[in-house]
Amino acid sequence: MPTPALTDTLQRVELADGVEIHLRIAGPAARSVAWLVDCAILLVCYTLLGIAVTYLSSWIGNEAGTGFFFLSLFLLNWFYNVAFELGPRAASPGQRLLGLKVASISGGPVSPQQSIIRNLLRTVDFLPFGYLCGLGSCLFTRRFQRLGDLVANTVVIYAGTEKPGAQLSLAHTAPAPPPVPLSREEQAALLQFFERAPQWSDQRKLELATILEPLTHARDAASLDQLARMNAWLLQLGSTEPAQTPEAASAATATP
Amino acid sequence: MNPTSFENQNQPRWQRLEDMVAATEKGRAPDDVEQIPTLFRQTCHDLAIAQNRLHRRALIERLNELAIRSYRSLERRSAGGWERIFQTLTVTFPKAFRSEWRLFWFCSLIFWGPFLAFALWTPHDPEWAMALLGPKQMIALEEMYGGHETTQEFLRKEHGSDFMMFCFYIYNNVGIDLRTFAGGLLGGVGSLFILLFNGLQIGASTGYIHHACSPTSFYCFTTGHSAPELLGMVISGMAGMRLGLAFLLPGPHDRKTALQLGGRRAILLLAGAAALTAFAAIIEGFWSARILAPWIKYTFGACMWTATIAYLTLAGRNSNHAP
Structure with missing residues (x-):
C-alpha cells in the first residue's frame, strides 16, 4: 500500500474483525453550513419560545412563565446538539440537511459522554469569535476535528454513500492485456479512471490518457482507446495477480 | 470468481x-x-x-x-440511562472526586483565598471591595440585605415565584459550571479565571454586607444553599483543571490521548458539580427566601454542610465498582 496522502477525506478505520472500513470525513465548509442552518433553526426556536412564554404567562402567571423561559434557554443553549446527536440519526437538523453525522472515531455511535464533551467545548471552539479556534483546529488535524472533537474522540462524517454517477458502457470494447504487467495500485488507478470518466469532459479524459503515453505508446484518442481495452481486459479477468515487475509503467501511477 | x-x-x-x-x-x-x-x-x-x-x-x-x-x-447502547446516572452520582463521582484530592485543595485555594481575603479585609477598609463591586451592585446588596423592614417585603416580591428563581439559578449557576469546565481547555486558564473572579466577587459582597448591611439577613438567605453551591463551583473548577492539566502535563501519553483521558475524568467531575449546583438551586429557589427564625436557617445550613461533606467523603466507599 502506498503511504496515504496527507489530506485524504477517506479515513481508514480497522474494525475488530480486521476489516478496513472507510469513513468519509466532512470538512470545515460543510460543517460551517450545517452550523448556520442550526443557527437559523435555533433562532426560530427562540422566537417561538418567546411567543409561547407570552401566552403561557397569561395562564400560569408571569413569574412561572419567566422561569419556564430560563429553563428552556438553558436546555437549548447547552443540550440542543446533544439531544439530536444521541438520537437515531446522530445528527443535528443542520447536519442532517447536509448529509452529515457525528460518529466516534471508530465509526461507531457517539456515547452520551462524548456528545456532552464535544458540545460543551463549543464555548472554547467559538473563541475568539465565529468558531475561529475550531476552524484552526480543523485545518491542522488529519480528520478535520475541532477541539471538542479532539477531546471527545469524535469525527463528523458523511452519512450514506456517494451517489453513483453514469456508468460507462464497455460492451463494444475488445479486451486487450496491458503490454507490461501492472501493479495493484496501477490496476486500481486504471479501473478508477474509467469509473470516474463519465464525470469529466472529453478534453480532460484525453489529457489524462495522454499522460499514459509511456504505457500506451499513443496519444489522445488512441491512448484512451488502448486504456479502455486494458480496462475491459482487467474487468473481464476479474483477477489482479500482483505484477512481477512493479517498476514497469511507473508513469501509470500518475493517473487520478 | x-x-x-x-x-x-x-x-x-x-x-x-x-x-x-x-x-x-x-x-x-x-x-x-x-x-x-x-x-x-x-x-x-x-x-x-x-x-x-x-x-x-x-x-x-x-x-x-x-x-x-x-x-x-x-x-448501539441500549437503554438503562437512569440506572447509570444514579450509579454515577452515588458511587463513581464521589470516588473520582476523592481521587483528585490534590486538585480539590488547589482549586479551593484559588476560590477561598480571595474570598476570605476580601471578606475579612473589607470591614476594615471597604475601598477595594467598593471599587470591585461598583455602585449598582452595592445598591442591589443594600436593598436585599439592608436589614430593614422592607427587606422581607423586597424578598417576598422578588422571590414571589420560587419556581422562577429556581429556573434562573439553574440557567445561571449551572451555566457557569459548564463554562468553567470548558475554560479548562485553555490550559486551565479559563477555569482559574472564573474561580478567582467568583471568589473575589462573592468575598467582596460578603465583606461589603458586613460593612454596610445586615449580615444576619444575608446569612439567613445564603447558609442553606451555600454548601452545595460553593463546593459545586470548586468541583467544576477541578473538572476544568483536569482538562487543562491533561493538556499542559500529558505525562506518558501524547497530548491528544492525554486530553481524551482527561476529558473522560473531567466530565465525571462536572456531572457531580452540575448535580450539586442544581441541588443548590432547588434550595435557593424554594427554601432560602423563606422568612424563618435565624436559628432554623443556621441549623439547616449546618446540616447541609455536613451532608454535602459526608456525601463527598463517604459515598461509594463500600462499593466494589471500579471508578
Whole structure:
C-alpha cells in the first residue's frame, strides 16, 4: 500500500474483525453550513419560545412563565446538539440537511459522554469569535476535528454513500492485456479512471490518457482507446495477480 | 470468481442484512435479529475481498456503508440511562472526586483565598471591595440585605415565584459550571479565571454586607444553599483543571490521548458539580427566601454542610465498582 496522502477525506478505520472500513470525513465548509442552518433553526426556536412564554404567562402567571423561559434557554443553549446527536440519526437538523453525522472515531455511535464533551467545548471552539479556534483546529488535524472533537474522540462524517454517477458502457470494447504487467495500485488507478470518466469532459479524459503515453505508446484518442481495452481486459479477468515487475509503467501511477 | 458472479451470489445476503439493519435503526427488531452479527462478519469478509480484488467502486462503497451501519447498530447502547446516572452520582463521582484530592485543595485555594481575603479585609477598609463591586451592585446588596423592614417585603416580591428563581439559578449557576469546565481547555486558564473572579466577587459582597448591611439577613438567605453551591463551583473548577492539566502535563501519553483521558475524568467531575449546583438551586429557589427564625436557617445550613461533606467523603466507599 502506498503511504496515504496527507489530506485524504477517506479515513481508514480497522474494525475488530480486521476489516478496513472507510469513513468519509466532512470538512470545515460543510460543517460551517450545517452550523448556520442550526443557527437559523435555533433562532426560530427562540422566537417561538418567546411567543409561547407570552401566552403561557397569561395562564400560569408571569413569574412561572419567566422561569419556564430560563429553563428552556438553558436546555437549548447547552443540550440542543446533544439531544439530536444521541438520537437515531446522530445528527443535528443542520447536519442532517447536509448529509452529515457525528460518529466516534471508530465509526461507531457517539456515547452520551462524548456528545456532552464535544458540545460543551463549543464555548472554547467559538473563541475568539465565529468558531475561529475550531476552524484552526480543523485545518491542522488529519480528520478535520475541532477541539471538542479532539477531546471527545469524535469525527463528523458523511452519512450514506456517494451517489453513483453514469456508468460507462464497455460492451463494444475488445479486451486487450496491458503490454507490461501492472501493479495493484496501477490496476486500481486504471479501473478508477474509467469509473470516474463519465464525470469529466472529453478534453480532460484525453489529457489524462495522454499522460499514459509511456504505457500506451499513443496519444489522445488512441491512448484512451488502448486504456479502455486494458480496462475491459482487467474487468473481464476479474483477477489482479500482483505484477512481477512493479517498476514497469511507473508513469501509470500518475493517473487520478 | 469474477466480479459479476461474486455480486450475484452474495446480493441476497447483503440485501437481507440491509433490511435488518434498517429495521433496527427504526427501533423494530426483526425476527431473526440474532443473525445480524453473523451476517455482519460475512459482509466484512466480502468487503475485504472486494477491496482486495479491486471490484467496482460503487460495490465497495455499498459494502463499506453496510459495514458501518451494521457496526453502529451492533455498537448501539441500549437503554438503562437512569440506572447509570444514579450509579454515577452515588458511587463513581464521589470516588473520582476523592481521587483528585490534590486538585480539590488547589482549586479551593484559588476560590477561598480571595474570598476570605476580601471578606475579612473589607470591614476594615471597604475601598477595594467598593471599587470591585461598583455602585449598582452595592445598591442591589443594600436593598436585599439592608436589614430593614422592607427587606422581607423586597424578598417576598422578588422571590414571589420560587419556581422562577429556581429556573434562573439553574440557567445561571449551572451555566457557569459548564463554562468553567470548558475554560479548562485553555490550559486551565479559563477555569482559574472564573474561580478567582467568583471568589473575589462573592468575598467582596460578603465583606461589603458586613460593612454596610445586615449580615444576619444575608446569612439567613445564603447558609442553606451555600454548601452545595460553593463546593459545586470548586468541583467544576477541578473538572476544568483536569482538562487543562491533561493538556499542559500529558505525562506518558501524547497530548491528544492525554486530553481524551482527561476529558473522560473531567466530565465525571462536572456531572457531580452540575448535580450539586442544581441541588443548590432547588434550595435557593424554594427554601432560602423563606422568612424563618435565624436559628432554623443556621441549623439547616449546618446540616447541609455536613451532608454535602459526608456525601463527598463517604459515598461509594463500600462499593466494589471500579471508578
